[in-house]
Structures are given as structure tokens and as C-alpha cells.
Amino acid sequence: MTAFYETYPRFLVSVDCIIFGFAEGKLKLLIQERPYEPEKGMLSLIGGFVKNDESVDTAAQRVLTQFTGLKDLYMRQLRAFGEVERDKGERVISVAYYALINVGDYNSNQSDSHGAYWTEINELPELCFDHNQMVKEALKELQKSVFEKEICNNLLPEFFTLSKLQTLHEAILGLPVDKRNFRRSILDRNYIIKTDKIDKTSSRRGASLYKFKD
Amino acid sequence: MTAFYETYPRFLVSVDCIIFGFAEGKLKLLIQERPYEPEKGMLSLIGGFVKNDESVDTAAQRVLTQFTGLKDLYMRQLRAFGEVERDKGERVISVAYYALINVGDYNSNQSDSHGAYWTEINELPELCFDHNQMVKEALKELQKSVFEKEICNNLLPEFFTLSKLQTLHEAILGLPVDKRNFRRSILDRNYIIKTDKIDKTSSRRGASLYKFKD
DNA sequence: TCAAAAGTGTTAAGTTTACACCCATGA
DNA sequence: TCATGGGTGTAAACTTAACACTTTTGA
Numbered sequence: 001m002t003a004f005y006e007t008y009p010r011f012l013v014s015v016d017c018i019i020f021g022f023a024e025g026k027l028k029l030l031i032q033e034r035p036y037e038p039e040k041g042m043l044s045l046i047g048g049f050v051k052n053d054e055s056v057d058t059a060a061q062r063v064l065t066q067f068t069g070l071k072d073l074y075m076r077q078l079r080a081f082g083e084v085e086r087d088k089g090e091r092v093i094s095v096a097y098y099a100l101i102n103v104g105d106y107n108s109n110q111s112d113s114h115g116a117y118w119t120e121i122n123e124l125p126e127l128c129f130d131h132n133q134m135v136k137e138a139l140k141e142l143q144k145s146v147f148e149k150e151i152c153n154n155l156l157p158e159f160f161t162l163s164k165l166q167t168l169h170e171a172i173l174g175l176p177v178d179k180r181n182f183r184r185s186i187l188d189r190n191y192i193i194k195t196d197k198i199d200k201t202s203s204r205r206g207a208s209l210y211k212f213k214d
Numbered sequence: 215m216t217a218f219y220e221t222y223p224r225f226l227v228s229v230d231c232i233i234f235g236f237a238e239g240k241l242k243l244l245i246q247e248r249p250y251e252p253e254k255g256m257l258s259l260i261g262g263f264v265k266n267d268e269s270v271d272t273a274a275q276r277v278l279t280q281f282t283g284l285k286d287l288y289m290r291q292l293r294a295f296g297e298v299e300r301d302k303g304e305r306v307i308s309v310a311y312y313a314l315i316n317v318g319d320y321n322s323n324q325s326d327s328h329g330a331y332w333t334e335i336n337e338l339p340e341l342c343f344d345h346n347q348m349v350k351e352a353l354k355e356l357q358k359s360v361f362e363k364e365i366c367n368n369l370l371p372e373f374f375t376l377s378k379l380q381t382l383h384e385a386i387l388g389l390p391v392d393k394r395n396f397r398r399s400i401l402d403r404n405y406i407i408k409t410d411k412i413d414k415t416s417s418r419r420g421a422s423l424y425k426f427k428d
Numbered sequence: 429t430c431a432a433a434a435g436t437g438t439t440a441a442g443t444t445t446a447c448a449c450c451c452a453t454g455a
Numbered sequence: 456t457c458a459t460g461g462g463t464g465t466a467a468a469c470t471t472a473a474c475a476c477t478t479t480t481g482a
Contacts, residue, residue, distance in 0.1 A: 004250040005303055008263040010224035013296075013307055036218040049222035056296025056307060080294040080309045082227075082270025089219055093227055093270060093307075095294045163461075180463070181445065203460040204453040377433075394436070395472065417433040419479040 011093050015060040016047040016131065018078070018098040018138040019068070021106065021118060022155045027171040028103070028118040029135065030067070034128055035114070038089040042128040045135070046116060047094070060097040067116050068101060069109030074154035075099035078138050086130050094130075098138035100154035122174075139172075146172045149191045153212040161199050161207040162186070225307050229274040230261040230345065232292070232312040232352040233282070235320065235332060236369045241385040242317070242332040243349065244281070248342060249328070252302040256342040259349070260330060261308070274311040281330050282315060283323030288368040289313035292352050300344050308344075312352035314368035336388075353386075360386045363405045367426040375413050375421040376400070 019030035034044040048063040050056055057077070064073045078096040086094070103118070119125065124135060145151050152168055166182050186192065190213075197209040233244035248258040262277040264270055271291070278287045292310040300306070317332070333339065338349060359365050366382055380396050400406065404427075411423040 005226055005263075005306070008226055009266045011227050011264065012219055012222055013225050013227065049219075050225065050296070050307075052223045052305070053298065055298050056294060059296075077293050079291050080270060082264070082273075082309065084267065084269050091266070092219070093264075093309075095296065095307075161461085178446075179461090180447085183462085184464095185444090200453090204455080205451070205459080205461055206453075207461055375434085392472075392474085393434090394474085397435080398437095399471090414480095417479085418481045419432080419434055421434055 011091055013050040013056065014047050014087075014092050014094045015050060015056060015063055016045045016081075016094050016096045016134060017060060017064055017067075017075070018096065018135050019046055019064070019073075019101055020098060020121075020138075020142065020155065021101045021103040022168050022171060023103040023118065025167045025171065027121040027168075029121050029124060030101070030116050031119055031125075031127065032067075032114065032116040038087075039128045043125050044128045045096075045131045050095075056095050057097075060095070060099075064099055067114055068106055070101065070105055073099045073101060074150060076141070078134065078141065081130055081134065083130070088129065096134045096138065098141065100151065102155060102157055104157050121171075142172055143174075147185075147189065149189075149212060159195060159197055159199075159209040159211050161202070161209060163202070163207060165192075165210070225305055227264040227270065228261050228301075228306050228308045229264060229270060229277055230259045230295075230308050230310045230348060231274060231278055231281075231289070232310065232349050233260055233278070233287075233315055234312060234335075234352075234356065234369065235315045235317040236382050236385060237317040237332065239381045239385065241335040241382075243335050243338060244315070244330050245333055245339075245341065246281075246328065246330040253342045257339050258342045259310075259345045264309075270309050271311075274309070274313075278313055281328055282320055284315065284319055287313045287315060288364060290355070292348065292355065295344055295348065297344070302343065310348045310352065312355065314365065316369060316371055318371050335385075356386055357388075361399075361403065363403075363426060373409060373411055373413075373423040373425050375416070375423060377416070377421060379406075379424070 021028040021030060030046060031043050032046060034040050034042050046063060046067045048059065050059040060075060064075065065071055075097045078098055081094045081096060084091060126132065146169055152165060155168060162183055165186065166177055166179065170177050192210045192212050195209050195211055198206040199209050200206040235242040235244065244260060245257050246260060248254050248256050260277060260281045264273040268276065274289060278289065279285055289311045292312055295308045295310060298305060340346065360383055366379060369382060370378065376397055379400065380391055380393065384391050406424045406426055409423050409425055412420040413423050414420045
């Protein structure tokens with residue numbers, strides 16, 4: 001403990017998680033009703049406070065596990081939000097993270113979720129504080145990195161068709177994508193491979209299942 | 215003040231500023247000797263602690279002004295650094311910002327600087343804590359955005375030659391750049407314009423001075 | 429007159445976009 | 456047999472990269 005530091009104020013630090021999922025061909029966001037004042041009952045991102053013995057990243061992972069029942073979710077830090085009045089209760093500095101979840105894994109662990117539920121990203125209700133702004137910025141980051149291996153890999157199940165992957169890209173970008181160009185582009189990147197499995201659930205003909213390498 | 219929040223710990227929150235400048239054809243970084251324990255005398259980024267009545271962004275601006283004498287420096291948040299042991303003194307969560315400075319403006323305000331000085335980015339000494347990591351990440355962001363109007367605009371004086379601008383790009387990217395391609399590319403972007411001024415200081419022939427639009 | 433930096437175009441390679449039809453299957 | 460989603464190639468437009476010589480002028 002260093003005397004010099006003593007003269008400075010201390011702050012509550014929270015983590016807020018923008019949890020993206022992909023289901024029914026749409027990009028989804030996991031939200032909840034705020035369980036405590038202020039703005040109790042208002043919709044909010046999944047969040048919590050940083051504890052003494054954990055890094056901010058670890059706090060985000062802990063919160064993610066608490067709310068989804070899943071460990072080691074893929075996440076990236078967005079940035080810190082530090083306006084004085086951002087939290088209506090008292091001064092809280094928040095570090096926002098976005099996380100990606102395979103909704104299939106989530107559904108089998110739902111019981112652990114603290115009343116959280118999925119909303120469509122395009123029909124996002126008003127959230128408390130600056131949470132809508134966080135979502136907006138996180139979505140922009142997601143769009144920038146849609147072709148990075150880790151992104152779609154963590155939103156899809158192990159095996160998926162090219163059509164599913166294309167639909168996911170379209171859901172993230174909010175734009176239609178050309179089928180032939182998309183297939184060429186994704187295969188050229190060389191991080192997914194065709195398996196010998198066939199998915200017959202979404203067409204009579206059946207579609208090859210692919211998976212991410214490694 | 216909400217009772218619920220009371221149960222959570224509070225943290226010192228600092229801002230650390232990666233201050234880039236451009237002089238003698240090189241990209242520079244403003245650093246200082248740490249004026250207090252722990253690691254007093256070790257080299258460090260320019261930083262300070264967030265106060266109660268200011269946002270984290272405002273804290274960064276305050277620190278920038280304290281150390282450079284300049285107001286409203288252009289800055290962007292990098293991200294929060296929140297490892298438990300990152301500060302050897304006690305737990306401090308830091309929000310890193312990178313800022314851009316026209317070294318000409320700085321030199322006329324030097325008197326205000328608290329013993330800070332410029333180092334070349336390529337000859338960066340070891341800094342305390344995780345500051346080298348912060349610089350590395352900030353430089354990567356700077357490289358990504360080198361063609362955004364605000365970047366070079368804030369590192370150069372009002373009037374500059376295309377050669378100076380090219381040298382700045384090269385200094386940021388750490389790579390040589392093709393002269394003809396560079397000139398076409400920058401002029402096509404349409405955010406700089408030729409003035410009728412001529413700079414005769416760096417060649418016998420003289421070079422046209424340009425400036426950023428608006 | 430010459431050294432030193434300023435200024436200037438073209439071609440090839442690579443990337444991105446636009447676009448339409450046949451295939452396999454189960455109902 | 457037909458409706459449905461799966462699968463496939465090519466040409467044009469655009470962008471990026473490679474590359475060398477002439478101009479101006481002060482010392």
C-alpha cells in the first residue's frame with residue numbers, strides 16, 4: 001500500500017456483457033430485467049461488479065458463467081464507459097465486453113440463467129443507462145470482424161452448412177450476401193473444411209456439413 | 215446512493231496516455247520518469263488518477279493538458295487494463311488513451327511539461343507495469359487508422375508538404391511507401407488541398423504546402 | 429553544373445462484384 | 456412431377472502494386 005495513492009478516490013467498477021447469439025436465422029442479444037435499484041425492472045445487459053481478487057476480464061468471465069452456465073465463453077473487450085452520470089444510482093465505471101455464444105449450448109444450460117432471455121438485435125428495446133450505445137458499438141466491432149475465424153466459430157455449432165454460415169454473416173452485417181461470392185470467399189480463407197456429413201433437415205437434397213479447422 | 219451497490223469493492227482508476235508526436239521524420243512518444251513509488255524513477259507513460267467529479271475521458275484530457283500545456287488534444291480510448299497485479303503498488307484499473315500532438319505546438323508550451331520528454335517509438339525503453347503493452351496496442355490502432363483524416367491532421371502543423379505527410383505515414387507504418395501511389399491515394403481521398411504557399415526549407419526547388427480541409 | 433528533393437502515368441496483378449442455371453430429393 | 460434449397464463459373468469493374476525519369480533551383 002503506497003501512501004501517495006491514498007489521496008485519490010475509488011470507484012465501483014462494473015462489467016457489462018453484450019452477449020450475441022444466433023438462432024432462427026437472426027442475430028440475438030441476451031438481456032435481463034435489472035434485478036435491483038436504480039431502474040429496477042428496466043431492461044439491461046448482463047452485468048456485475050468487479051471484485052477485489054479478480055481481473056476485469058475474469059469478472060466478465062464470471063458474470064458470463066453465472067448467467068449462461070457456460071465456461072470460457074469467447075469474449076473481447078469493447079472499451080470502458082466512464083461518464084460521471086452514466087449510472088443513475090451512483091458513480092460506476094463500466095468495462096463493456098461482447099461475448100459470443102452457441103445458442104445450442106446455451107439452451108442445455110438455461111436453468112442457470114438468472115431470468116435472462118434473447119431478443120432480436122433488430123428489435124432491441126430501450127435498455128437502461130448507456131447500454132444501447134454499448135450494443136451499437138459492439139455490433140460495429142462484430143461486423144468489422146465477421147470474417148475472423150473466431151467470430152462465426154463461436155456462434156455456430158460444431159457442424160454447420162454453408163447456407164447457415166451465410167445467413168449468420170447476413171444477420172451480423174444486416175445485409176444480403178451473394179451466395180456464389182460468399183462461398184468462394186469463405187472457402188478461400190481456408191479455415192473451414194467440408195466433412196462427409198450431410199444435413200437433411202433443411203432441404204430435401206441435403207447440404208454438406210462443414211466445420212472450423214482445429 | 216443505493217444500498218445494493220454498497221457491498222461491492224471500489225478501485226483506484228487511472229488514465230494512461232500514449233502521446234504520439236512526429237518530429238525529425240520519426241514517430242515519437244512522450245514519456246516521463248515516474249515521480250512516485252512504486253517504481254519511482256522508472257520510465258512510464260503520462261498518467262494520473264480519475265477524480266470524483268470528472269468522466270474518465272475528462273480525466274485523460276486533464277492529464278494531457280497538465281503535461282503538455284495544450285487543451286483539447288485529439289485522443290481516442292484504447293481500452294481498459296484490469297489485471298489484478300498490473301500496478302506494483304496496489305490494485306489500479308487503468309483506462310489507456312492514445313493522443314496525437316503537433317510537436318510544434320508542444321514545443322512552445324514545454325514549460326508546462328512535468329519533466330516529460332520524447333523518445334523514438336523504435337527505440338522505446340522498458341516502461342513500468344504494462345505500459346509497453348499499451349504502446350504496442352496503441353501503435354497498432356494508429357496504423358489501422360493512418361488514412362483517417364483526424365490522424366495525420368493532428369500530428370502535423372497546419373501546412374505541410376506531401377513529402378512530410380508521406381514520411382509521417384512511413385513512420386507510423388514502419389514501412390517505406392511508394393511515392394507515386396501514395397500521392398494518388400491521398401489526393402483521391404479528397405481531404406487535403408494544395409495551398410499557394412511553397413516550402414523552400416527542405417529543397418532548392420521548393421514544394422507545395424498542403425492543408426487539411428475545414 | 430550538379431546535387432537534392434519535387435513532381436508526374438502507365439501497366440499488370442489482384443480483388444471484388446454482378447449475375448443465372450442445373451441438381452438432387454422427398455412429398 | 457414439382458417445389459425447395461444446394462451447388463456451381465465467368466466476365467467486367469475496380470483497386471492495388473510495381474516501376475523511372477524529368478524538373479527546378481541554390482550552392
